[in-house]
Structures are given as structure tokens and as C-alpha cells.
Amino acid sequence: MNLLIRDAMIVTQDENRSVVEGNLFIEDGIITHVGNSADTSDIVVDAKGGVVIPGLINTHTHVAMTGFRGLLDDLNLEPFLEKTFKLDSGRTDQDIRDSTLLSLHEMISGGTTSFADLYYSEDLIARACSDVGIRAFLAWVTLDKEITTQEGDPVKNAERFVKNWRNNDLITPMIGVQGVYVCSEETILSAKDVAAELNTGMHMHLCETRNEVYGHVSKTGKRPVEWLEQIEFLDGGIGLLAAHGAWLTKGEMRTLRNAHVSIASCARSNMKIGSGIPPVKELIDEGVVVSFGTDSATTSNNLDMFEEMRAASLLQKVSKWDASVLPASQVLDLATREAAKSLGAFGAIGSIEIGKRGDVAVIEKSSMRMAPLSRANAVNQIVYSAQSSDVTSTIIDGKPVYSERRFT
Ligand SMILES: [Zn+2]
Structure with missing residues (x-):
């Protein structure tokens, strides 16, 4: 099946950040022409x-937590997690599927074509993603058996999930870890062993709040990253995507960089929960790959990557008293190229280039927020002015999943 996008201003995000005008051609899911076709x-x-x-x-x-939207507001992380675990324990498979479908449609209508998820029941989530046609990097969460709401052993559940879904075009199954605050050394190392054995990536929460860091210091004498280094969790080229990283020292950032750990920074979630200001500039300066996550709709209240990009940039600027920090071009890089790198998928997604998968979003020119529009200011308009509702079509793997503001 071939798909042509006609009369477009294409922000390619290629090596030279070229913006070209013309047509984009996608053949059997692969981009074959950019600009002339x-x-x-x-x-x-x-x-x-x-x-x-x-x-x-x-x-x-x-994504499965969107059903709790508006039920967990104005809470610090600890009471938030306590209530979440309680709500989680009463859920049915249908609840999880419904929440997931709601999230997937919300993301697709806002130009998101790929996402990374951390939860249990990822098999149900994978099925929904496959039905809808969105690209997903799904990590089955592990934590200590004694405290989980999952049936059975979370590490075994995660292992089974990865084995069942590892040969799917759109779904990349991964091993998840809830966080150091609910994982013993034994649990977290067995999760790592399974990931290594199955040659898949990992995704976890790390250094989200001050309480997490100092709670771990009182328990183990070490900060979370120091502890992970000490127990050799970070050894062996672990492909880890860590969410938050809001409380890190410069030394810890270097440790993470050397272990090729990337950070999914969640500015709006950190602001809403009162966690802190993520040190995005410092992480990038230290050479860590950084990207953006919305976290669940229970903390940031939507899965809107346009809002996330803008908030991330504004938060860095105001915290440094410097308007030049995290400029528009870099923000878009983090939401596309760097995000793809953080998932080990830059060979396939993250830019519009010949040979890559056809994952693109179309933003309408007639939106008042996009005016005036030129090749010179297109990226600034996208990052600082556009809204997710300005997206008219979203194409994933060469298929128009959302077209003229209608789900296909
Ligand atoms: Zn999270």
C-alpha cells in the first residue's frame, strides 16, 4: 500500500534539520521520497x-491509568501511589482495555505515533495497541512479590509477556521496574537478568522525588543511582530508559551516561506532584540522552506532547533565568530524534528520512496559532504555539490511523 502526503512543509528532523516543501511518499510503511515524488x-x-x-x-x-483521570489530583507521590495501588487492585481486564483505548486515541489525535509504557497487564495493552495500530514500547512492571497487586510473580509475568510479543512489527516488549522503593536487590537483579537473557530493554522510575532519594539513603546508606551501581544493576550495557531523574547529582548523571541510561523527563508531572525541577540542561550537558514523557493522565491530566514540549522548555528557562535554555529546535529534537535514540529505535523512527518507517503527523496551516508560517519559523510555531488539536492527520507505519480529524 502506498501513501502520498501532498503539498506539505516537511520538518524532516534529519541530520541538517532540513525543512522542505513538496510531497512525501510512503511505500509499504517505508518513506521512499521526501519533497519530490x-x-x-x-x-x-x-x-x-x-x-x-x-x-x-x-x-x-x-496508558491504562487514564481511567483514573481526575481522581488522584493534588496529592504528593506517596499518598498518590497508595491510592493508585488500591484502585489498581479492583480493576477488570475491560477497565484496562477501555482506559488504554481512550489513551491511544488521545495520543494519536495529538500527533503521537510512538510511546513507552510501564504497567502490569501489558499483554492487554499490547493487544489494544495492535488493534489501533500505534507503535508501542511496553514494559511489564516488576516489583517485590509481597507487595504487588499482580497475580503470580511479577518477574515471571514480565518474562512471559516479552516472550509472547517479541516478534511484532509495532510492539516492542520490555522489562519494567516500578522503582527502588518497592524492589529488593534480588527482584531488581532478576528483572535485569531476564532482560539480558531475552535481549530486550528496560524501563523504570528513578529519582522522581526527594523522598525517594532520602528514603533509599536511610534504608541502604546509598542514593538510588549509587545503589544501582553498587549492586551491578548498571553493568553490561543495560538498555535502560529511566523516567524522571529529577533528583540527581552531577556524579550520578555521569554514572548514568557511562551506563548508557537515558532519561524520560516529565516536566508537567513533576510540577503537578511537586516533585522538583528536572535538571534537563545539566543532563544534556553531561551527555545523557533525554526525551519527554507525559507520565500518566492521573498526574499530568492529559497525554499531550505539545503541552509537554512547551512546559519542559518554559520550566528550564525560568529555573535558570535564561531564555536561551532548551530552545525550540532542541525541544523538538528531544521529542523526536532523542526519544527514538532513547528507545534504541533511531534507525527506524525519529526523523523523516528515506528508509525510515512512515510515522508522521500533519499540522494544519489554517490554524490561527500557526500564522505567520514560514520554513524559518515552523519549528518555533510547533513548539511554542501549536496545540495538539491543530493536528489533522496522523500516519503510523504508513497507515492513516487518523485522517482529517477522524479515526480511520
Ligand atoms: Zn510514571
Whole structure:
């Protein structure tokens, strides 16, 4: 199946950050022409002069929790988790599927084509993603058996999930870890062993709040990253995507960089929960790969990557008293190229280039928020002005999942 996007301003996010005007052609899911291509195809999406961007990549969320939206507001992390675990324990498979479908449609209508998730019952989530046609990096969460709401052993559940889903085009199954505050050394190392054995990546919460860090210091004498280093969790080129990293020393950032750990920074969730200001500038300066996650809709209240990009940038600027920090071009890089790198998927997604998968979003030119629009200011308009509702079409793997604001 071939798909043509006609009359577009294409923000490629390639090596040179080229912005080109013309057509984009996707053949059997693969981008084959950028800027110049034939004018006919099986499917034609008319961008009407609008901006085409690489699909946005949300690197930390919990899509099955959207059903709790508006029920867990104005709580610090500890009471938040306590209430979440209680709500989780009463859920049915249908609840999880319904929440997931709601999240997937919300993300797709806002130009998100890939996301990373951390939760249990990822098999149900994977099925929903597969039905809808969104690209997903799903990590089955592990934690100590004694405290989980999961049936059976979380590490065994995660292992089974990865084995069942590892040969799927859109789904990349991973091993998850809830956080050092609910994982013994034995649990976290056995999760790592399973990931290594199955050659898959890991995703966890890390250094989200001050309480997490100092709670761990009182329990073990070490800060979380020091402890992970000491128990050799970070050894052996572990492909770890860690969410938050709001409480890190410079030394810990270097440890994470050397272990090739990337950080999914969640500015709005950190602000809402009162966790702290994520040190995004410092992490990037230390060479850590950073991307953006919305976290669940229980903390940031939506899965909107346009809001997330803008909030992340504004928070860094105001905390440094410096408007030049995290400029628009870098923000879009983190939401596309860097996010793809953090998932080990930059060879396939994260930019619009020949040979990559056809994951793109179309933003309408006629939106008042996009005016005035030129190749010179397109990225600034996307990051600082556009809203997710300005997205008219979202194409994933060459398929128009959302077209002219309708789900196909
Ligand atoms: Zn989270």
C-alpha cells in the first residue's frame, strides 16, 4: 500500500534539520521520497500547505491509568501511589482495555505515533495497541512479590509477556521496574537478568522525588543511582530508559551516561506532584540522552506532547533565568530524534528520512496559532504555539490511523 502526503512543509528532523516543501511518499510503511515524488497514490492525504513532522514520541506513560483521570489530583507521590495501588487492585481486564483505548486515541489525535509504557497487564495493552495500530514500547512492571497487586510473580509475568510479543512489527516488549522503593536487590537483579537473557530493554522510575532519594539513603546508606551501581544493576550495557531523574547529582548523571541510561523527563508531572525541577540542561550537558514523557493522565491530566514540549522548555528557562535554555529546535529534537535514540529505535523512527518507517503527523496551516508560517519559523510555531488539536492527520507505519480529524 502506498501513501502520498501532498503539498506539505516537511520538518524532516534529519541530520541538517532540513525543512522542505513538496510531497512525501510512503511505500509499504517505508518513506521512499521526501519533497519530490509522484502526485498519485493508493491513498492521498492533502496537507494543504500544512506542516508535516516526525510523529511525536512519548517516552513515559501509563496508558491504562487514564481511567483514573481526575481522581488522584493534588496529592504528593506517596499518598498518590497508595491510592493508585488500591484502585489498581479492583480493576477488570475491560477497565484496562477501555482506559488504554481512550489513551491511544488521545495520543494519536495529538500527533503521537510512538510511546513507552510501564504497567502490569501489558499483554492487554499490547493487544489494544495492535488493534489501533500505534507503535508501542511496553514494559511489564516488576516489583517485590509481597507487595504487588499482580497475580503470580511479577518477574515471571514480565518474562512471559516479552516472550509472547517479541516478534511484532509495532510492539516492542520490555522489562519494567516500578522503582527502588518497592524492589529488593534480588527482584531488581532478576528483572535485569531476564532482560539480558531475552535481549530486550528496560524501563523504570528513578529519582522522581526527594523522598525517594532520602528514603533509599536511610534504608541502604546509598542514593538510588549509587545503589544501582553498587549492586551491578548498571553493568553490561543495560538498555535502560529511566523516567524522571529529577533528583540527581552531577556524579550520578555521569554514572548514568557511562551506563548508557537515558532519561524520560516529565516536566508537567513533576510540577503537578511537586516533585522538583528536572535538571534537563545539566543532563544534556553531561551527555545523557533525554526525551519527554507525559507520565500518566492521573498526574499530568492529559497525554499531550505539545503541552509537554512547551512546559519542559518554559520550566528550564525560568529555573535558570535564561531564555536561551532548551530552545525550540532542541525541544523538538528531544521529542523526536532523542526519544527514538532513547528507545534504541533511531534507525527506524525519529526523523523523516528515506528508509525510515512512515510515522508522521500533519499540522494544519489554517490554524490561527500557526500564522505567520514560514520554513524559518515552523519549528518555533510547533513548539511554542501549536496545540495538539491543530493536528489533522496522523500516519503510523504508513497507515492513516487518523485522517482529517477522524479515526480511520
Ligand atoms: Zn510514571
